[in-house]
Amino acid sequence: MSRGLSALHPGPAQEVYGTWDPPDVIVSDGAYGVGGFPGDPRTPQGLEGWYGEHVAAWSKLAHPATTLWFWNTEIGWATTHPLLVREGWEYVQTILWDKGVGHIAGNVNGDTIRRLPTVIEICAFYRRRLVLTTPAGRMSLCHWLRAEWRRTGLPLYRANEACGVKNAATRKYLTQDWLWYFPPAEMMARLVAFANAHGDPAGRPYYAINGNQPVTEAEWARLRHPWHHEHGLTNVWSHPPLNGAERYRGNGRRVAPRVHNPGKNAAAHLNQKPLEFMRRIIKMASNEGDTIWEPFGGLCTASVAAVEAGRNAFAAELNPYFLALAQQRLTGQCAGDQLPLKV
Known part of the structure; x- marks a missing residue:
C-alpha cells in the first residue's frame, strides 16, 4: 500500500473547503462547548451556531456516499444533531470511547460532583440522506x-x-x-x-x-458508502487516556481556556484521540485513494491515519502551535512523547 498525500491549511477550513477534493469521509473533532480551545463556546448552547457554516459547506460539497464521523460530548452531539439532520445527514449510530476509571482516578469528590463521573466521549456516525428530485x-x-x-x-x-x-x-x-x-x-x-x-x-x-x-x-x-466490516468490533471502544509515546506533552504550555497552571507533563492537546481509533474509522468507511477531510485538525490524527492507509487528507488548523506539530506528524519528523517545539 502506498502512502497517501496530505494538504494542511494554516487557517480556518472555511477559507479552503471549495478548493479541496470532494470528501469521501469527514472526521469532525471541533468545538465541544467546554472551553477546550480559544473560540470553543463555554457551554453547549453555542454549538449549533459555531458549526453552522461548516455543516453547510460539508453538505454542499459532499457526494451521496460521503460519511461523517462527529466527535463530541454527549450533550454537545445532542445539541448539534438537529442541525446535521436539517442539512441532510442521516444518523447511523454512536460509538463510545470508554476511557476507563483511570481517566478520573483520584480526581472525583463524591460530595460535590453529585453525579456519576464521565469517562466517555462519543463519535456519531452519519451518512448522506439519499433524496432524489x-x-x-x-x-x-x-x-x-x-x-x-x-x-x-x-x-x-x-x-x-x-x-x-x-x-x-x-x-x-x-x-x-x-x-x-x-x-x-x-x-x-x-x-x-x-x-x-x-x-x-x-x-x-x-x-x-x-x-x-x-x-x-x-x-x-457509488451511491452507497464503502464499508469494510471488522468482526468482533462493536460500538464501544475501550482505550485508556493517551500516555507514553503517542501522547504529546506541552511542557507546561497553557493550550485551553479551561486549563490553569498545566504541569510540564501536561498534554500538548486537551483532546488528543488515539491513532488506532482514527485508523478504524478511515479503514472501515473508505477505500485506498479516497479523500478524507479533517476540518478541525488539531494534531491531525485522522490525517495521519489517512495518509498511512493510502488515503489523501485535507486538513485545516488555526492554532500555530498545533499546526507546527501536525505538520511534523504528517511529514514523519516528530517522534516520542516530548514536544520539540517552542512556538
Whole structure:
C-alpha cells in the first residue's frame, strides 16, 4: 500500500473547503462547548451556531456516499444533531470511547460532583440522506425505487423475475417499510434492464436519476458508502487516556481556556484521540485513494491515519502551535512523547 498525500491549511477550513477534493469521509473533532480551545463556546448552547457554516459547506460539497464521523460530548452531539439532520445527514449510530476509571482516578469528590463521573466521549456516525428530485417531487431512494417500477405498468412480482429470485426483490428492494434494503449494484442493474425492456415504452427511460439515461451499475454502486466490516468490533471502544509515546506533552504550555497552571507533563492537546481509533474509522468507511477531510485538525490524527492507509487528507488548523506539530506528524519528523517545539 502506498502512502497517501496530505494538504494542511494554516487557517480556518472555511477559507479552503471549495478548493479541496470532494470528501469521501469527514472526521469532525471541533468545538465541544467546554472551553477546550480559544473560540470553543463555554457551554453547549453555542454549538449549533459555531458549526453552522461548516455543516453547510460539508453538505454542499459532499457526494451521496460521503460519511461523517462527529466527535463530541454527549450533550454537545445532542445539541448539534438537529442541525446535521436539517442539512441532510442521516444518523447511523454512536460509538463510545470508554476511557476507563483511570481517566478520573483520584480526581472525583463524591460530595460535590453529585453525579456519576464521565469517562466517555462519543463519535456519531452519519451518512448522506439519499433524496432524489423527480417530476413528482423529492423522494427518498426507497420510495423512488417503487415509484419507478409502478411507472412501468408491470406488476410488482415481476421484479422478482427481473432479479432471478423467488421474492427478495418485492420483499426487500420495493418494500416501503423498515425492511427495505439497498439493492446491490448487480441486482439494481437487472431491475433497470428489465424495466426498460418490458415496461411501458411511453414512460422510458426508467430509473434515470438524471432524467436522461438509466442509472448504470457503476453509478448505483457509488451511491452507497464503502464499508469494510471488522468482526468482533462493536460500538464501544475501550482505550485508556493517551500516555507514553503517542501522547504529546506541552511542557507546561497553557493550550485551553479551561486549563490553569498545566504541569510540564501536561498534554500538548486537551483532546488528543488515539491513532488506532482514527485508523478504524478511515479503514472501515473508505477505500485506498479516497479523500478524507479533517476540518478541525488539531494534531491531525485522522490525517495521519489517512495518509498511512493510502488515503489523501485535507486538513485545516488555526492554532500555530498545533499546526507546527501536525505538520511534523504528517511529514514523519516528530517522534516520542516530548514536544520539540517552542512556538
